[in-house]
Amino acid sequence: MNLNYVKEIAKWMQSDRPVAEVREELLNYHDRDIAFAIESLDGAARKKAFQILDEERLADVFSYFKAPLEYMDEIGMERFAAIVSDMDSDDAVDVLEELDDATRKRLAPLLQADARKAIRLIRSYDEDEIGSQMTTNFxxxxxxxxxxxxxxxxxxxxxxxxxxxxxxxxxxxxxxxxxxxxxxxxxxxxxxxxxxxxxxxxxxxxxxxxxxxxxxxxxxxxxxxxxxxxxxxxxxxxxxxxxxxxxxxxxxxxxxxxLAGMTEASDLDETTFQSMKKRLPWLILLLFLGMGVSSVVGLFEQVVAQVALIVCFQSLILDMAGNVGTQSLAVTIRILMDENLSLGEKWKFIGKELRVGTYNGLLLGGMAFLFIGIYVTAAKGKTLAYAFTVSGCVGISLLVAMMISSLVGVLTPMFFHKIKVDPAVASGPLITTINDLVAVVTYYGLSWLLLIRMCGIHG
Amino acid sequence: MNLNYVKEIAKWMQSDRPVAEVREELLNYHDRDIAFAIESLDGAARKKAFQILDEERLADVFSYFKAPLEYMDEIGMERFAAIVSDMDSDDAVDVLEELDDATRKRLAPLLQADARKAIRLIRSYDEDEIGSQMTTNFxxxxxxxxxxxxxxxxxxxxxxxxxxxxxxxxxxxxxxxxxxxxxxxxxxxxxxxxxxxxxxxxxxxxxxxxxxxxxxxxxxxxxxxxxxxxxxxxxxxxxxxxxxxxxxxxxxxxxxxxLAGMTEASDLDETTFQSMKKRLPWLILLLFLGMGVSSVVGLFEQVVAQVALIVCFQSLILDMAGNVGTQSLAVTIRILMDENLSLGEKWKFIGKELRVGTYNGLLLGGMAFLFIGIYVTAAKGKTLAYAFTVSGCVGISLLVAMMISSLVGVLTPMFFHKIKVDPAVASGPLITTINDLVAVVTYYGLSWLLLIRMCGIHG
Structure with missing residues (x-):
């Protein structure tokens, strides 16, 4: 792309040529490049640039500024109002929404009547209604x-x-x-x-x-x-x-x-505090949900005390379940957004997700059974029977956890969609917690049953 | 939106009116609605629809079909070639790419010369080059x-x-x-x-x-x-x-x-096997990485055997670390995509992510210290000192894990970006594993140090 244009423009704006000539020359450049050039200038040079360009051109350029309000003082309230009046009505609305109420009230009477009317119309729609995004420029x-x-x-x-x-x-x-x-x-x-x-x-x-x-x-x-x-x-x-x-x-x-557990999208320019605000809600919720999971794990304290080895594989099972759930969740959210599913299609889709979870679970559970069995025999010096009982617990838990995670990952967003809540709020952290619970109960329950109750293994 | 248009069109197409009249009437509808109406018809009615519309109109309609190739036999090879020749060149390329080599070879000579030339030009660019997405219609x-x-x-x-x-x-x-x-x-x-x-x-x-x-x-x-x-x-x-x-x-x-641990985006119509193929690569990698984490946890088997209670909070710390890492990762990927950061901006950005991680870690670590201390005292009947030593381990581990996860979440995609690999491959599963390792070592290491070495607590 033509980054050089921005530099050329900046050079023109700072040249000593007559204003009319520079203005003529700048007609050859795209409004976006002019905007970028102006943003790259310092205060004095920028003030000159604002004098070179007429209000009609500035109106086009303004829609490309990242922070148009910063230039209000340099331009002066009255000229600023004239520029905003000349802007596409939806872009003008974007500028005005950034203003505080007091400044907006001062600016509004300075706007041209038709611009004021268009802006009022667009702002009359809620921000989730399509009318709030339209332009009256047609x-x-x-x-x-x-x-x-x-x-x-x-x-x-x-x-x-x-x-x-x-x-x-x-x-x-x-x-x-x-x-x-x-x-x-x-x-x-x-x-x-x-x-x-x-x-x-x-x-x-x-x-x-x-x-x-x-x-x-x-x-x-x-x-x-x-x-x-x-x-x-x-x-x-x-x-x-x-x-x-x-x-x-x-x-x-x-x-x-x-999906990443944030309340809204981030950008580079936000402050540390703004970033924290977008991330903390899910983290705090996850902390309390996580304490819930902890107290469930606590129920198995005796199992853990007797066979400490099984703790090694807890993170593996939980991570796998979490990831499978996130995959299903992500797919379901996009499909709910894109398509209007009939009841039949919904069942078909749920069926497919469950099949994917089951087949993947069989494959990965089988691999875990084999490799962990070998690992426990070789690295921990246990008998084959003991090793493969442990790896059997891991393998079966993986299968069960992955099947249920797939279901949770598809049903949770569908439920949110049904009750008219954005399915994306059924995001990572929530799914993670449900899947953790399922995985923990399956794994430790199975370990208790197979290892302690049936085989009488301790430590 | 106007779903009724699709039904109106279907009715026109199945009516007994003269072809010329129906064709005239259909000029009043949008190509996309015509395409949807044709897709809703059965074989015989669709064949009639293809006779009603002329090739020029069908070319416009074709770009909206989900699976245009399905109609090739109904339309006949020669007419199909005429329609593709009339399409926008980029849409024509999309159709041709779906064809198997043998059919494409049969179709190519039937295309008009200028269409063939345009198609060859567009197909000469790699699919990751912008030329492959252009149209010659200008x-x-x-x-x-x-x-x-x-x-x-x-x-x-x-x-x-x-x-x-x-x-x-x-x-x-x-x-x-x-x-x-x-x-x-x-x-x-x-x-x-x-x-x-x-x-x-x-x-x-x-x-x-x-x-x-x-x-x-x-x-x-x-x-x-x-x-x-x-x-x-x-x-x-x-x-x-x-x-x-x-x-x-x-x-x-x-x-x-x-981010969801899949190799590419999914759609509703793919088969179970296609879905599996998109999800298995990361899952299999995660399985083996997870076994690595398991063997690290295995090093702390003795710690666990002595103080089984601490296992309860492993999932909490790992989930929190994972989520913080995913947040940082997601933000970093989008910013690397959108902006060309200078070295200074990179450092500033890394600094901010670390600050966000640290402040969030202090807050959540503090909350965990307090609430888990109370929980262990009340629910497990331990002494205050014991309870708050355990919750201290959890709190400090949370803080450390969240700080490091933030760093990992921002540095990993930057590293991938630097070596010209799509930073999105530094996705969830990979980050999860690194953060699991950090969190497990911090938590069990700290527990061993504080609980066993310093306080001599057992069970």
């Missing part, structure tokens, strides 16, 4: 006009709107009636019927749909934009392909964080 | 023509190409010179200078760049398409916004799968 034409009129209307609106690849059509009452692919409009002849190129069953979402319920469907259409309708079927905004990339990224990032 | 104009000529050239090319939002400009030797935003072309006046609206430093990638090295940069530009250049700086294709969504989805999906 092109709309009326039904019943000619191809020529439609083209003229597009040209007029294109000046203010970037998302022109799909043009939306509404009727006299502003209800959504369909979409026109820009390509079809461009290649249409002047006297073609506009009606013929309107796709009247073009997909849409309602603004109040939950993001996690519709993001995968939107993604599947692989479109440049999908219209967002209010409850009266009027187009209020669009979700663009780049919005979709962001939403997919965020949704996966959250599942990923949950 | 609009290119020559430098030095007028706005009017550019518009005419666009209209001619738009008939065959969907990605018209950004128009690429090349010079006499076909070298890339920049890009034009379609919006700027549409709003330009007939006698404006085309040169003025060319963004000459529009970002690009080279076809041979590695996907994981450039996908985040491409994402950041938030563009509808980014041009792909060959080593001589000629445009050979573009990466579209929907490609980027797919790439981000895949990349995150792989990290997610790795």
């Amino acid at each position: 092109v709309r034409i009326s039904q019943g006009i000619s191809v020529k009129q439609a083209t003229r209307s597009l040209i007029l609106q294109a000046d203010k709107n970037d998302n022109i690849n799909t043009i939306y059509v509404s009727d006299g009452e502003r209800h959504y009636v369909g979409a026109i692919d820009l390509k079809d409009l461009i290649t249409a002849r002047e006297y073609d019927d506009l009606e013929d190129i309107i796709v009247s069953s073009y997909p849409y979402v309602f603004a109040e749909e939950k993001i996690d319920a519709c993001v995968d469907k939107i993604k599947e259409y692989a479109e440049d934009s999908i219209p967002v309708l209010d409850e009266e079927r009027r187009i209020v905004g669009v979700i663009t392909a780049t919005d979709i990339t962001e939403l997919v990224d965020e949704e996966m990032g959250e599942d990923y964080a949950m | 609009v290119r104009i020559s430098q030095g023509i007028s706005v009017k000529q550019a518009t005419r050239s666009l209209i001619l090319q738009a008939d065959k190409n969907d990605n018209i939002n950004t128009i690429y400009v090349s010079d006499g030797e076909r070298h890339y010179v920049g890009a034009i935003d379609l919006k700027d072309l549409i709003t330009a006046r007939e006698y404006d200078d085309l040169e003025d609206i060319i963004v000459s430093s529009y970002p690009y990638v080279f076809a041979e760049e590695k996907i994981d090295a450039c996908v985040d940069k491409i994402k950041e530009y938030a563009e509808d398409s980014i041009p792909v250049l060959d080593e001589e700086r000629r445009i050979v294709g573009v990466i579209t916004a929907t490609d980027i969504t797919e790439l981000v989805d895949e990349e995150m999906g792989e990290d997610y799968a790795m």
